[in-house]
Amino acid sequence: EAQVTQNPRYLITVTGKKLTVTCSQNMNHEYMSWYRQDPGLGLRQIYYSMNVEVTDKGDVPEGYKVSRKEKRNFPLILESPSPNQTSLYFCASSSAGRNTEAFFGQGTRLTVV
Amino acid sequence: AQSVTQLGSHVSVSEGALVLLRCNYSSSVPPYLFWYVQYPNQGLQLLLKYTSAATLVKGINGFEAEFKKSETSFHLTKPSAHMSDAAEYFCAVMTINDYKLSFGAGTTVTVRA
Numbered sequence: 001e002a003q004v005t006q007n008p009r010y011l012i013t014v015t016g017k018k019l020t021v022t023c024s025q026n027m028n029h030e031y032m033s034w035y036r037q038d039p040g041l042g043l044r045q046i047y048y049s050m051n052v053e054v055t056d057k058g059d060v061p062e063g064y065k066v067s068r069k070e071k072r073n074f075p076l077i078l079e080s081p082s083p084n085q086t087s088l089y090f091c092a093s094s095s096a097g098r099n100t101e102a103f104f105g106q107g108t109r110l111t112v113v
Numbered sequence: 114a115q116s117v118t119q120l121g122s123h124v125s126v127s128e129g130a131l132v133l134l135r136c137n138y139s140s141s142v143p144p145y146l147f148w149y150v151q152y153p154n155q156g157l158q159l160l161l162k163y164t165s166a167a168t169l170v171k172g173i174n175g176f177e178a179e180f181k182k183s184e185t186s187f188h189l190t191k192p193s194a195h196m197s198d199a200a201e202y203f204c205a206v207m208t209i210n211d212y213k214l215s216f217g218a219g220t221t222v223t224v225r226a
Binding site: 004031033035040041042043044045048050058090092094096098099100101102104105106107 | 117119122145147149155156157158159162164165203205207209211212213214215216217218219
């Protein structure tokens with residue numbers, strides 16, 4: 001089954017404690033992205049990757065890091081989380097070409113206290 | 114740069130009535146356009162997409178949307194609402210040079226019995 005898998009689904013952490021949210025896709029997609037969803041703001045792109053070892057900032061990259069060492073994995077790293085990073089996070093992957101569409105993970109609800 | 118405007122953050126319809134969700138976009142290049150649906154505590158599911166083929170696009174669950182270039186619109190409709198259509202709906206635009214998705218703020222649909 002084609003899918004994007006995020007872990008964990010729920011996470012409560014304290015300010016300043018480094019954390020990583022994992023994302024893996026099994027569709028051999030070139031493009032992967034991270035979004036955060038906040039009420040009234042829709043989804044905003046944090047970082048994206050167009051292929052292995054190629055990453056770039058999205059619209060709200062401050063406080064986040066990513067890496068793309070393998071095609072299937074695209075972890076999101078918060079080196080020093082702060083309360084304003086409390087949000088619902090989604091990973092997505094998509095193929096190139098006219099038949100493209102983005103497939104989304106189930107989301108990670110992060111609370112930073 | 115592209116942006117997406119969804120008119121109305123909340124829409125309430127009676128069961129059996131027409132559902133109309135409005136989406137306008139701005140883009141410097143011809144975009145691909147998408148509608149996604151999000152049910153509570155779930156990820157985003159693709160309803161339909163426009164990728165420069167037919168301007169009237171049919172999707173899942175009886176939804177359809179029409180791409181109108183002159184109006185820069187991609188409104189979503191369903192002739193007869195069902196209780197199961199209660200969800201949040203997102204319009205998104207993708208630029209094909211980097212496959213970046215930009216989302217509208219979302220419209221929450223409630224269906225009255």
